[in-house]
Amino acid sequence: MSGVWRWRHNPLRRATDRCEAWLALLAFFLLVLAAPALGWLCGARTDAALQASVRAQRADRHLTTAVVVRRAAATRLVSDPEISSGRATRTEVVARWQAPDGTPRTAKVTTASRDAEPGKRVRIWTGRDGDPALRPMDMPTAHTHAVLAGSGAAMLAALLIECGRRLLMWRMTRRRYERIDRAWAAVGPDWGRTGTGS
Known part of the structure; x- marks a missing residue:
């Protein structure tokens, strides 16, 4: 201003x-x-x-109760972009549960439960078809x-x-300098000489 x-x-x-x-x-x-x-x-x-x-x-997606068959890997920190904390301790297990239509399912899933020994009940996320799903955002x-x-x-x-x-x-500065150069080229050769009227 x-x-x-x-x-x-x-x-x-x-x-x-x-x-x-x-x-x-x-x-x-x-x-x-x-x-x-x-x-x-x-x-x-x-x-x-x-x-x-x-x-x-x-x-x-729905929380479903599954029964642990066995541990699939050691407890580890995994990044979960769907939750605000960003990182959570998750355990990979092979678990067994029932789909909404009653068919039995067995798959490798991750759970937040710390007690994931065989036979323990854990909560996992599944989709409408009963397959494992990521936690909702x-x-x-x-x-x-x-x-x-x-x-x-x-x-x-x-x-x-x-x-x-x-x-x-x-661009404005460049055009200004171009105008100055043109004006100087028109006047410059005679500038300061005696008898040229300057």
Whole structure:
């Protein structure tokens, strides 16, 4: 804003100075208003899509009680992108359970249960068909992903605005120097010589 007023009454003001000041003002308002608005819009839409996905996953997947047949591997830390904590101790076991239609199923699954000895009952996630499924995404994780998407969109918009401003400034400066070079070429050879009227 001060850039615009600085050139308002200055007798040395050029048209390019005024354009540069208005460009800076426009970029400032876009950074302050447009980038956050775009980030909020992107975050809100992402959140709505993820909430719908969470509801669909919860409708599709169910906790089922299974009986451990044997351990498949040692207890280990695995990354689970569907839960907010991100990491949880999971145990791989071979387990047996019944599908919704009553057919018996046996497969390798992971469980959060610490007591996964043979014969113990553990809770596992299954789909509608009774096959093992991943844990559904929880609401805090969906909100976190939406906030990250919105923040990323706002930062990308700010970066594009600043890159656009710098590109326009570079072009304006280049054109100014080209005009100066043309003017100098027209006047330069005779400048400062006696008897040339300068």
